[in-house]
Amino acid sequence: MKRVYCLYRVSTMQQVIRNGHNTDGNNDIPMQKQACHDFAKQQGWQIIKEYQELGISGFKVSAKDRDVMQDIQKATAEGKFDILLVYMFDRIGRREDETPFVVEWFTHQGVEVWSTQEGQQRFDNHVNKLMNYIRYWQASGESIKTSVRTKTSMGQMVQAGHFRGGTRPYGYRLVKKGRINKKGHEVHDLEICPIESEVVKMLFDKYVLGGYGQHRLTTFLVEQGIKNRNGRVFSSSTIRTIIKNPLYIGILTSGETTSEAFQHLQIIDNATFDKAQETRQQRSNDYEPLRRLLLRTKGASLMSGNIFCGSCGGRLNLTTNGKIYTRKDGVTINKKRIRYTCYNKSRKIIPCDGQTGYTMTKLDDIISVLLLGLFQNVKDSPEDALIEQRYQSELAIITSNSKPPKQSINA
Secondary structure (H helix, E strand, C coil): CCEEEEEEEECCHHHHHHCCCCCCCCCCCHHHHHHHHHHHHHHCCEEEEEEEEECCCCCCCCHHHCHHHHHHHHHHHCCCCCEEEECCHHHCCCCCCCHHHHHHHHHHCCCEEEECCCEEECCCCHHHHHHHHHHHHHHHHHHHHHHHHHHHHHHHHHHCCCCCCCCCCCCEEEEEEEEECCCCCEEEEEEECHHHHHHHHHHHHHHHCCCCCHHHHHHHHHHHCCCCCCCCCCCHHHHHHHHHCHHHEEEEEECCEEEEEEEEEECCCHHHHHHHHHHHHHHCCCCCCCCCCCCCCCCCCCCCCCCECCCCCCEEEEEEECCEEECCCCCEEECCEEEEEEHHHHCCCCCCCCCCEEEHHHHHHHHHHHHHHHHHHHHHCCHHHHHHHHHHHHHHHHHHHHCCCCCCCCC
16 A cells, blocks of 8 residues: 655635634645545555645745755655645645756655646656646746735725735724625724824834833833733834834835825824834944934933944944842942943944943043033133124124135236
């Protein structure tokens, strides 16, 4: 009796959910499984192992990146089975530049490749090889056409202001307003959630006006006892997604397609959102290697986030090492050392011939003396003298700009 391995696959998780499949157990992909079992029984074969791929695209994902396919190929090389059985050959893959050769590889290893709908794939002559290639060329084309239709449909939905499915963004809720899809089912639309939208506004306010970063915002939400709709702590990646999502100014997106701004979906005003994107870009290593964005933030240092390297212009960040501990006699020992370090030099982003680090207390003391000196000079200077000095300075600039050019003298 020939030993059979079966492979079942669905391309997207939407198919899994739509068909009511679970992610484990023998109830997955029932149609493919039943067809393979019936076919093997008719042929007098014995199914000894079954593999399932849920939400794996046979077009987008290469065979070498599919764990199940790698396991099957390994078992092939070890001679553990005689037949690879699938519902249809495109379950093996849909890549015209790869799948035909994967199928041929199985047959060269002595494994027969069968489909319950299309029979055995043979390579006895050039016609068989050509038909094998044509089959996957057609499958590849179908995948491309399906992808184009899906992208077009999604683009049309967002341009019309409709929710295209998936996880609803934080700050909104799903409501049914009587809209019917092509299949006759009532579908959901987005609506602003009053409670969550206030959290979104607070996040943008802290990010733009308070100088908060995504990690500090995470800590802030924990301190305030604010959790996501699942009762869990906000992750920094979730906050980053919120900050960059144009939906909060009413713009829906799907791939490269963007809609007009829908006022009924707008939570954040345009100016605040634009400032948030500018801030986010300037904090990005890819966008701004020198990291010169000023930060309005609090910290243990006097100039936290607002002091820069005099050599390369990169921002100086705070670093801490050492620790605070209590001896047995109750005396607390502070061995923590806080330093300003040049971001560019410490991470080797750009060449910098300046100093790598500066002790925080020493540098803060120097800055304090300089600031106090400046304030004292202002305080000691008579108001009339300051006004006169500024007047003379402005007058000199105006006079210089208004002088006629000198006439050249020809010999």
